[in-house]
Amino acid sequence: MQRQVCFLFLALGGWLGAGLWSDVKAQDPHFSQFFASPLYLNPALTGTCDDGRFLFNYRTQWANLPGEFVTTTVSYDHPFPKKxxxxxxxxxxxxAGSAGVQSASFAATYAYNLILADNLALRFGGLVGYNNRSLNYLQLVFGDQLTPFGVSNNPTQEIGIENLNVHFLDIGFGTVLHSDKFWAGVSVRHLNQPTYSFGAANERLPMHIGIQGGYKFTLNSINLLGNGNGFPEPASIHPAFNFAMQGNFKRLD
Structure with missing residues (x-):
């Protein structure tokens, strides 16, 4: 098998997109080009490149407004086919926003590839992560700071919020069934539903459930320059979908 290093740099002008919800709670950041962040999409996709793979993703939302939403991810994965x-x-x-709400996380992923047939395999993946969520209280504006002339520089008399730094463990799981023609997967983030809220509230992060899949359509009438071994390779298209649910929020890409 030809060895290759997959390097991908993506500058995504992403957006959260429209969803259906009645009770808005915390939701995970969402990349509209979900296939460009495989470890974030499903931990079972860890190591699906021939060799080491480095990925960088950047998403910005409402960039022309103060306090835009900015999400950055960096990942690296490597397969060990003998094992x-x-x-x-x-x-x-x-x-997120002008109030200085910031979330930082680091996660390790593992995937095992179970061979079912010559052209069929089932992958199981897991994720364990550490998360920190913080809020800059000084950037908040309260009612007693508003005047007819704008926002006053005087400090607020409102009672401050305690516990402006929240730390929690995150656990996820995923599985993917694939061949050289199709792939279908299910992933779950926040299996442990950790507490993520500031102050004395005890809000838990809802589980994020994703269903993904795709199919490879070969265009026999069109040939590319070659597959690296001197043989022509038919062109193909790879449509894919991602359906995500978290709390009452639903989205289909």
Whole structure:
């Protein structure tokens, strides 16, 4: 098998997109080009490249307004085919709004590849991560700071919020069934539903459930320059979908 190092740099002008919800709670950052962040999409996709793979993703939302939403992820994964095992690591930084809400996380991923037939395999993946969520209280504006002339520089008399730094462990799981023609997977993040809220509240992070899949359509009438071994390779298209649910929020890409 030809060895290759997959390197991908993506500058995504992403957006959270429209969803259906009645009770808005915390939701994970979402990349509209979900296939460009495989470890974040499903830990079972760890090590699906021929060799080491480094990925960088950047998403910004409402960039022309103060306090835009910015999400950055960096990941690296590597397959170990002799042991049917794959290891990966991912870091994410998410900044939301002008109040200084920031989430930072680091996760390790593992995937095992179970061969079912000559052209069929089932992958199982897991994720264990550490998360920190913080809030800059000084950037908040309260009612007693508003005047007819704008926002006053005087400090607020409101009672301050305690516990402005929240730390929690995150656990995820995923599985993918694939061949050289199709792939289908299910992933679950926040299996332990950790507490993520500031102050005395005890809000738990809802589980994030994803269903993904794709199919390879070969265009026999069109040939590319070659497959690296001197033989022509038919062109193909790879449509894919991602359906995500978290709390009452649902989205389909």
């Amino acid at each position: 049917q095992s794959n290891l990966g690591a991912m870091a994410m930084l998410d900044r």
